[in-house]
Amino acid sequence: MPYPKPEARFMQIDWLTVIAQIVNFLILVWLLKRFLYQPVINAMDCREKRIADQLHQAEAREQAAVDVTQEYQGKIEAWEREHGELVEQAKSAAESERLELLDAARSEVNERRARWQHQLDQEKRDFLHTLRRHIADSVQTVARRALTDLSDTELEGRIIQLFIRRLESLDTETRAAIVASNDPIHLSTSFVLHSPLRDRLTRAIHEHIGEKIELIYSESPQILCGVELTASGRRLSWSLDDYLEGLEQAIKQELEMGNAAAG
Template identity: 30%
Template sequence: MEIDWTTFVLEVINFLVLVWILRRYLYRPVLNTLAARKAGIERVLAEAKEAEERASALKDQFEGRLADWEEEKAAARASLETALALERERQMEALAEALAAERERTAAQEAHRQEALRRELAAAAGAEARRFARALLGRVAGRETEARLVELFVEELGALPEERLDALRAGQNGHARGVFATAFPLPQALRARLAAAVEARLGMHGEFDFVEDSALLAGVRLSLGAWQLDFSVAGELGAFAESGSLGG
């Protein structure tokens, strides 16, 4: 069988033309389409990967912020608990101080009330004692008692310190008349006894007046100007009352 080389060549040419046509008009668009699809897929994958990376970064950021928030929350809770403990301690101390102050105030008020009551009772008892003593001495006092008290006056005058005597001398100043007050009339002998004792002790010379004052109950009161020497029963009772009120 002989080969028709002309036909063979034409068939080869037809095949090559067909291949060229297929490649130009069919295979290349398919390749382009596949390449475009591949590029699209790669782009989508890249975008997905980028989105995933962003999501992972956001997740890490959120987890970091969540951890920071948990730490801040724990620190805030600890700070709040510390502040509450300090405030509770301060309030308890303030309450204790207030209670102590209230106890002290109540104790002071009670002590003041007790002291006032004691003073009142002491004053009442002193007043009653003075009334009793005044009534008793008013009954038993007489000329004999008066004479004895005159002697006591002379003894007390002799025992006075010099500074007290200087004050009496300054009060008399050489001009004022001395005044003796007694509860009962004194005989001349006792008057002379008193005058001599005063002249000797105070170094003064002059006349003395003698007056009667039943309020003295008994005893002698010497007045020299603005100064007095009181050795009477009434004076002693008054001094007792004053010392009782001051001592209470």
């Protein structure tokens, strides 16, 4: 027995229900967005903004700290440079003052030493001059007495004789120069030259130098027991000065050796 064929049925769409569901879905989406999603988004935005602000503040504080650190570091470096410059200036000023004090002290010492040396030299010269005069007077007195006792001639005659010996030993060049100058010869004695001795001395000069030479006699207290001839810038003499100079040099050497030993 054949089965009966089913009848074809078509599904009917309830458009009112579909539209109502769509409207309900849209309302649900709006409600979710309005009361759930948007507050969450806003909260997230606020949190993100707050975090960003905190980061900016932290960066600002960090930058401020870096700036303050750099500022203080710059101040410290500037202070160290200034301190170093002040120390160098103080050292330089102290060194300059030390050198000035040393120079002043050295100058004062040198000045005092120069004054002391000058005073010592002056005292030495005065002492030697006084000693020389005393020795000269003593030697002249002793020589006069000794020569008077040991010889028949007077002391002046003995001095003239010794001077004539030196005149005899005068070299040829000096004699020729005196004659060629045509200048007078100056003869100075430490004593009064009487006529016999003057004539004797005149003859000796004419004999050993030249006959036509003019002679000028004079007395000089500066000569110590002797005779001095000067002509054309040349000098010939015999006196106790020659011996006293040697004695004076010996005394000077003794004084210098004594000063060196005392120093």
